[in-house]
Amino acid sequence: MVSSTTMRMSDQREDQATPQALSNTAGFRSLRSHGVVARVETAPVKAAVEDFSFYYGDFKALKSISLPVHEKRVTALIGPSGCGKSTLLRAFNRMHDLYPGNRYEGAIRLHPDNTNLLSPGVDPIEVRMRIGMVFQKPNPFPKSIYENVAYGLRIRGEGNRSVLDDRVKEALQGAALWSEVEHRLHDPATALSGGQQQRLCIARCLATNPEVLLFDEPTSALDPIATASIEDLIHELRDKVTILIVTHNMQQAARVSDYTAYMYLGELMEFGETSQIFVNPTRKETEDYITGRFG
Template identity: 75%
Template sequence: MQIPTGFEAGVEGATLKADVRDLDFHYGAFHALKRVSMPIHDHKVTALIGPSGCGKSTLLRCFNRMHDLYPGNRYAGGGIVLYPDNTNLLSPDVDPIEVRMRISMVFQKPNPFPKSIFENVAYSLRVRGMTNKNELADRVEAALKGAALWNEVSNRLKELGANLSGGQQQRLCIARALASDPEIILFDEPTSALDPIATASIEELIIELKEKVTILIVTHNMQQAARISDYTAYMYLGEMVEFGVTDQIFIKPQKKATEDYITGRFG
């Protein structure tokens, strides 16, 4: 991949998982993303930061084709290439359902289904046609362990997911995202509705999860981005202003606009 001029590629030899190439996106007549390009490094955490309305969540939702669910939305430009099979996720020939199996999402507010803890996690496996009870049980247990929730719910699997605390519900949603064995997990401000203790738990979990999966996170909290991400992208008015290793972005940004935002002089 060729990194756009002025963008920092990151650690030499780092493997790429995806590549956003000159992506444009429109909500009807509104041009929300403007020729956005950035690399997504494999088994790393990449944070998207910037003021409200700058396009962070819009970009995130391009990765799993969430925008397809609403009329009037339109992708344009080069697209998003997923490696190692070089699939353009935004190609009309690619099934959005398959995209969402490969790329899971965890939302801002915990949103467990009105089902049991077990069925919340098993949902995507059943959608894929898995019916073997033992296999389902093993996969659900593995996902709950991956989300650091198994020890707290192993004897409560038939209870409604909504009975859990806020932090536990978000970890249940992470387990649900892990169950389909995704290649990338998207997090859209996953701790904004949680208390500080639950937030710390989710942050620790995200750092652990990058050993298994690539992570892209939108956060309004710059301190959080600095704590948990390997790479950071600063966006403004639908454009990618600067991308780089997180330490470089926060300590010595290349663009004045980035420095102004990081230091609180803007936004």
């Protein structure tokens, strides 16, 4: 049996001359080749991971990953602890640049401009201006609710009060938090509950209209009710922004994502539509993990 991953990678090698054209159809082709009926129309590719390897010092944490991220869809990265899913996610906004000794190899191309996010010539700050990130543990800044959401706009030089007011309101509405905080915008953000803090962190990202939103196990520090509200929110955001989510909760991946990538020991084992991965995985390892026999 040929896995969807290897299939797609061989496709890529055939016509490397037109990476854009290829990546736009790669995900679609691999799905069709397995006879799975598409639940969603195949969306254009927003970002393409191309033969990407990552090193922590001498340790090779990711091995030649290639993966499309479809526009305005939710892509989930799943796999057992230590498989490299968070490492891959953090590469998208160059978080690894903050620590010494890390090395990227290969490319992550962001469309439509086809910029290689990992290229040394690309300023990580420019990358992070386009790609937002929500962390495992809610990390609001020691400021008011308002100033937390306005932070990204302020560091981009926006000082106009009425513009800030509008964008803050819009972002808080987008994160389904507005009704809970509209009368206490100037209270400290740390006074909010954990789930509210996490939605505040999402609002903080939304305020600057990112093209891609990264979620790194966004609900692992939250209770079930707060988790449900974050998942609902991810569902709503899916229409506006491309989402990549790392989760160790397979039910969550099944609930929120359109595409799922299963990773193991730094390798991408299988990628496909979530319905296909969960109902009809092509690889035995994926099936074992999803059914809980392993991991």
